[in-house]
Amino acid sequence: MTQSFSDTAIVACGTIRPEIEFLTAKNFIDTDHIYFTTPGLHQDIRELERQLGKTIEKAKSRAKGVIVVYGGKYCYVNADEPTRLMANVISEYGPEVVRIQASHCMGMLAGQDEMDRIAQEVAGGEPVWFMTPGWVKFRKLVFKGWDKGIANENFPRHTGGAVVLDGIGFMDDYMEKDPEGFLEYCDWMGIPMQAYPITLDRFKSLLTDQLAVLTANQAAIQ
Known part of the structure; x- marks a missing residue:
């Protein structure tokens, strides 16, 4: 059975927008709830956290779960709080919000x-x-x-x-x-x-991996 993103929202860095729109056109991503932050926010951590937080909250109000399409250590480097990682940021929004497992957008594709x-x-x-x-x-x-x-x-x-x-x-x-x-x-x-x-097989797999995590988290909550 093909997995569906219809009950899931996607919050993504605008840099990866071309791939997400491509997969949406191909009906692999079948949700109406897709939101993008401004590309290049890795250079402005405060603005990244502000936009990401605002967008995640909006997404949570519209879908059962949220997949965040952002990299980890290369997309979020907090000089003021070096021990604060992207994983910490995402965890603050609860189990209905998960993040794709990659260090940066290149790693999402290869x-x-x-x-x-x-x-x-x-x-x-x-x-x-x-x-x-x-x-x-x-x-x-x-x-x-x-x-x-x-x-x-x-x-x-x-x-x-x-x-x-x-x-x-x-x-x-x-x-x-x-x-x-x-x-x-x-x-x-x-x-x-x-x-x-390249193909987008890796990106598709990383997305479906997190869809499975969301499903497990939702089952655990119930």
Whole structure:
């Protein structure tokens, strides 16, 4: 029997919006309750907590359970409270709220072993800057506050270039419609950028894993 998200709300970082909308169009995600926070909030922890809290409360009022699509240690680093983790944040909302088990959005789409294999395949094992389509589509938000100097400090050390884990055919469309934007993005980073086609099987599995956790939690409460 196919699992259904119809009684579940999804609260996600806007960076992963392209994949969620793709799976919704394919009827894999069949809920009407999908909410997104602003992409790039990993750079503003206070705003991340504010938006996430507000959105989770809204989602809880509309569905029996909530799946939060946010990474862990790479998406939430609290310099003021180093021991406060994303897991702590989510646990405060009770057992009807769970989070997808991944460290960041790239990890939602590909495991570390797969990323290592991809880096070996496309760059001979050289360091690779992995991204998702959302990092391209929402560049101004994801890299808010980054100037060319900050870009030069971060990107060029990735001598294998930038690789976009693309499970939705986003990059082909992007390069066709905005080739100048694509080239300008590469120039700003100071490294080449290429798409690597993947499936969304891992992402789908991580979502259904949490759907099962919600079902178990709800059964335990009853």
